[in-house]
Amino acid sequence: MRVVALTFHDFSANGHEGPGDAVYTITAAEMESLLAHVHKLGYRTVSSKAFRAWQQGNGSLPERTVVFTFDDGYTSHLEIAASLLNRYRFTGTFFVTLNHIGQPGFLTWEQLRKLIFLGMEIGSHGVTHRPLTSLSRQEMEEELVQSKRVLEQQLGTPVHSIAAPGGFWNGAVAEAARRTGYDAVWVSNIGTNGKETNPFALRRVVVRKPFSLERVVAMVEGWQPAFWWAANQQLLIRVLKRTLGVYWYERLKRRLVPNA
Numbered sequence: 001m002r003v004v005a006l007t008f009h010d011f012s013a014n015g016h017e018g019p020g021d022a023v024y025t026i027t028a029a030e031m032e033s034l035l036a037h038v039h040k041l042g043y044r045t046v047s048s049k050a051f052r053a054w055q056q057g058n059g060s061l062p063e064r065t066v067v068f069t070f071d072d073g074y075t076s077h078l079e080i081a082a083s084l085l086n087r088y089r090f091t092g093t094f095f096v097t098l099n100h101i102g103q104p105g106f107l108t109w110e111q112l113r114k115l116i117f118l119g120m121e122i123g124s125h126g127v128t129h130r131p132l133t134s135l136s137r138q139e140m141e142e143e144l145v146q147s148k149r150v151l152e153q154q155l156g157t158p159v160h161s162i163a164a165p166g167g168f169w170n171g172a173v174a175e176a177a178r179r180t181g182y183d184a185v186w187v188s189n190i191g192t193n194g195k196e197t198n199p200f201a202l203r204r205v206v207v208r209k210p211f212s213l214e215r216v217v218a219m220v221e222g223w224q225p226a227f228w229w230a231a232n233q234q235l236l237i238r239v240l241k242r243t244l245g246v247y248w249y250e251r252l253k254r255r256l257v258p259n260a
């Protein structure tokens with residue numbers, strides 16, 4: 001049994017853009033087409049918590065399972081994503097950055113409580129969204145502990161999982177997450193997850209522009225060439241960023257990816 005987890009960021013509707021990076025923003029219509037298609041193929045969704053329970057031998061997963069995760073805590077996660085998920089009786093895990101809560105374009109505490117009411121899981125995405133790998137051991141622990149504690153206090157529900165900000169991960173992050181009481185770290189390494197997958201480095205595939213329904217569905221279906229394409233796209237981005245520098249990379253990106 002292999003499970004694919006998808007990562008979403010911001011959503012736009014009717015030409016209205018949120019605060020998220022345009023390259024990672026897809027439209028409500030694109031999201032709806034994806035959910036409808038995945039539903040038609042017979043997929044069911046599970047939260048991070050349910051996936052981890054299965055990994056630990058507690059409970060089973062539907063024969064065709066996909067995990068939907070949402071990073072950064074945008075308002076569109078409630079206004080667009082959650083209502084679409086509900087339409088198909090899907091669930092999702094929403095990773096929020098503590099310091100962004102209540103900022104313009106980002107979810108408020110009230111909206112986070114609504115997400116929980118709608119059956120969604122809330123996870124941590126750090127306090128400040130700084131890459132955990134760039135921090136000292138003490139700073140890293142503060143990000144992990146404080147985000148978990150405040151989310152739990154404000155929402156009245158345990159926080160089990162964290163998505164590494166920017167996908168930056170290493171062994172020290174895994175160890176600190178374990179030590180501070182998390183039982184899942186979701187990263188941005190491309191691939192599928194099985195029982196044996198390290199729960200402190202769970203793989204996810206980022207859904208980004210240009211959106212292709214066929215390509216995303218191919219990944220949900222575990223079609224290897226689709227992963228290869230996604231992995232190399234990511235590799236290419238990393239190499240370009242490093243060799244061009246961020247300024248020239250951004251300029252190139254704007255030319256290569258329309259509407260970005």
Ligand SMILES: [Zn+2]
Pocket residue numbers: 071072125129165166
């Ligand atoms: Zn993020």
